[in-house]
Amino acid sequence: MADTGGDMVQRAVEDAVAVLRTATDRDWRAVDAGRTTWSCRRTAEHVASCLLAYAGQLAGRARDAYVPFEITLDGDEDGLDPADNEGVLHVVETTGALLTAAIRTTPREVRAFHPYPFRSANREGFAAMGVAEVLLHTHDIAQGLGLAHEPPADLCTYVLGTIFPHVQPAADPWRTLLWATGRGDLPGRAPVTDWRWSNNLVVPADRLTLEGVTPLAAADLAAGGDGGFVWVEGGPFEGTREAAVMTAKAYEAGVHRPEFGLFVLVRHEDGRAIGGMGFHGAPDEDARAEIGYDLTERARGHGYATEALRALADRALAREDVRSLFATVELDNVPSQRVLERAGFVRVSEGEDELYAYELRRN
Structure with a gap:
């Protein structure tokens, strides 16, 4: 079990960016992402924010709270030229690389603050959370933009087997992950309306x-x-x-x-x-x-x-x-x-x- 999760984050980001790059000519601000109330642009910014925050938690060895900083893209404040869609994807790639590097350089025994559910996570937990953010929100954006999106099955299996220990696996890990996060149906299982992932205790x-x-x-x-x-x-x-x-x-x-x-x-x-x-x-x-x-x-x-x-x-x-x-x-x-x-x-x-x-x- 040599991979610590860094490769998984890198692959998830590469796959997501490849899908979304086919629609950079669209107005991402004018379209909601899937079932969310966020625009596709806001959702992509959220992905980058999560990746950076997780990298910061590991690099900063945060113990009791999130490291107090956040990401701001050009155009989110007055007086700046707005970042275009390609620029947003570049930020996602960059923050993905930062999380990948943080995971690969963090010793296995290090844990950093994350609220759910046991107040901390290790490098594998942050990797799985990062992959989950990328997969699920790329799905949301792709839905809003009318794009086909099906990530590699092993990435979904990795997320489920690391931070969804309470979810019974099924034949299709991507559909299982969508169901577990309230984004789809799974035959024989009731719809999910409230969910949370679970880092190891x-x-x-x-x-x-x-x-x-x-x-x-x-x-x-x-x-x-x-x-x-x-x-x-x-x-x-x-x-x-x-x-x-x-x-x-x-x-x-x-x-x-x-x-x-x-x-x-x-x-x-x-x-x-x-x-x-x-x-x-x-x-x-x-x-x-x-x-x-x-x-x-x-x-x-x-x-x-x-x-x-x-x-x-x-x-x-x-x-x-x-x-x-x-x-x-x-x-x-x-x-x-x-x-x-x-x-x-x-x-x-x-x-x-x-x-x-x-x-x-x-x-």
Whole structure:
């Protein structure tokens, strides 16, 4: 999983500009973009503004808010000659190049502020958001101008698998993305009237960060890849790959919930992934969720699993829809039993089916 998203942004911008350049002789100010109330010109300016803003967030390492600047095109203020349509497309190309460069030069562990839904995004998240802005608003402009537009399917799959983890994929990723953003219909699914994309969740711990695994990264892990993480020697362990398979299957079935998915444990000291931890699915009817974990052999014995389990358990039990957590461990796996006990879990069975069961309940 070598690409960090920069290539995706570059390709999306190139494809969009090629389509829109066929209609630069039209009056973009006089035509609304698709179902929006914006003109085609205003919509193109919005695309450029988003690309620049995302580049600024990453380059500026923004923590708590957007970097306080905005783009202004010639003609948007009195006294300036207006930029023509070709000039607007040049700005889109330029801001796309800036975001591409920011993505390619930002370390993988960096996160910057974005409000939805967990107050931050990594470079892959900003790349997917940038591609989404380009694809969707090019569609809007093309509708207004009466142009044919169908972006490459892999770009749509990239967006869906990165920032739409709650949307069940379908045979046609472009039509699925349009449906998911209220721009079209999909057979067998109700129309979407309210939507938002979702960047991956991260859970902080003292020496680690638990990074939520997107469906795209889960599919890569399940297929034998690295999921976009830099692993210590021996990783990822087989249990993490099995959990990735579960995540990918849940996504394909339309039942994946990122808060109850797979997390990769990334060590602060060197940015390397040392294991996986997560849930077997969403809470059941008794508000109980099952949790599991594994670490690469070289990372064991340092308290990482206990630290991560405490952080993830605390976050889960703070939710209204979770009253207890459940875990099972083999009878002879004493180190894993000690991890559960140090994290506050209590043994609630005596070895049925060659497993001990442990539980942690909300106070």
